[in-house]
Amino acid sequence: MPGTPIDIQKTANPPTDAWHALRQEVNRLFDRVDGGFHFPSLSRLFGAPVIAGPDVSFGFGVPAVDVSEDDESYKITAELPGLDENAVEVTLSGGKLILKGEKRQEKEETHKNFYVSERSYGAFQRSFTLPDGVDEGKITATTAKGVLTVVLPKTHEAQKQTKKIDVKAV
Numbered sequence: 001m002p003g004t005p006i007d008i009q010k011t012a013n014p015p016t017d018a019w020h021a022l023r024q025e026v027n028r029l030f031d032r033v034d035g036g037f038h039f040p041s042l043s044r045l046f047g048a049p050v051i052a053g054p055d056v057s058f059g060f061g062v063p064a065v066d067v068s069e070d071d072e073s074y075k076i077t078a079e080l081p082g083l084d085e086n087a088v089e090v091t092l093s094g095g096k097l098i099l100k101g102e103k104r105q106e107k108e109e110t111h112k113n114f115y116v117s118e119r120s121y122g123a124f125q126r127s128f129t130l131p132d133g134v135d136e137g138k139i140t141a142t143t144a145k146g147v148l149t150v151v152l153p154k155t156h157e158a159q160k161q162t163k164k165i166d167v168k169a170v
Contacts, residue, residue, distance in 0.1 A: 062124055063101075071162060074152040076128065081146040088148055090141040097139070097150065098127045133158025 064079045080088060082103055089100040102123040109116040130136070130152065138153045 062126065063099075065126060067128075071154075071159060073154055074131065074134065076150040076152070078126070078148040078150075079146065080143070080148050083143075083146065083148075085143045088141075088143060090148075090150060092130075092136060092139065095130050096127045097130055097152070098125065099148070099150070100125045133161070 066077045068075045068077075076097070076099075078099060080101060082105075083101055087101055087103065089098075091098045091100070100123070102121070105118075105120045107116070107118045133154050135153045135155045139150065141148065141150045143149070
């Protein structure tokens with residue numbers, strides 16, 4: 001219609017990945033209804049956007065990650081089914097913890113009337129900005145049953161800074 005304003009968000013190039021589109025919508029929701037608390041969007045929560053590439057078509061995209069904190073450390077767990085410790089790389093660079101991995105699957109079957117050869121490859125990379133107070137020299141990473149666990153111990157000074165605030169009914 002002539003004279004109708006153009007909605008830039010609707011005319012921009014749409015994401016090709018449905019999960020990416022959902023992630024963007026959730027980020028917009030957080031940004032719109034944070035109620036003045038200034039919650040970060042999911043992509044900014046740990047300092048780096050989640051990038052899903054062509055490897056998603058092989059069934060191995062960006063791994064699910066949980067981040068938790070207790071008095072002594074932060075813990076990152078990532079679901080990496082089918083990957084062993086040799087296929088995963090954990091590095092620390094410029095105040096960021098970087099998780100990388102690559103999954104390769106090859107299958108060959110030979111039968112009387114046919115031969116089947118299937119190969120699929122997928123790679124991922126996630127990075128997390130380290131919070132203040134992490135003892136970088138004591139970070140550990142272990143893997144068991146398809147789950148990578150990275151423990152980021154807090155420095156002694158950071159542990160002392162924790163203060164419990166009593167909540168009182170009014």
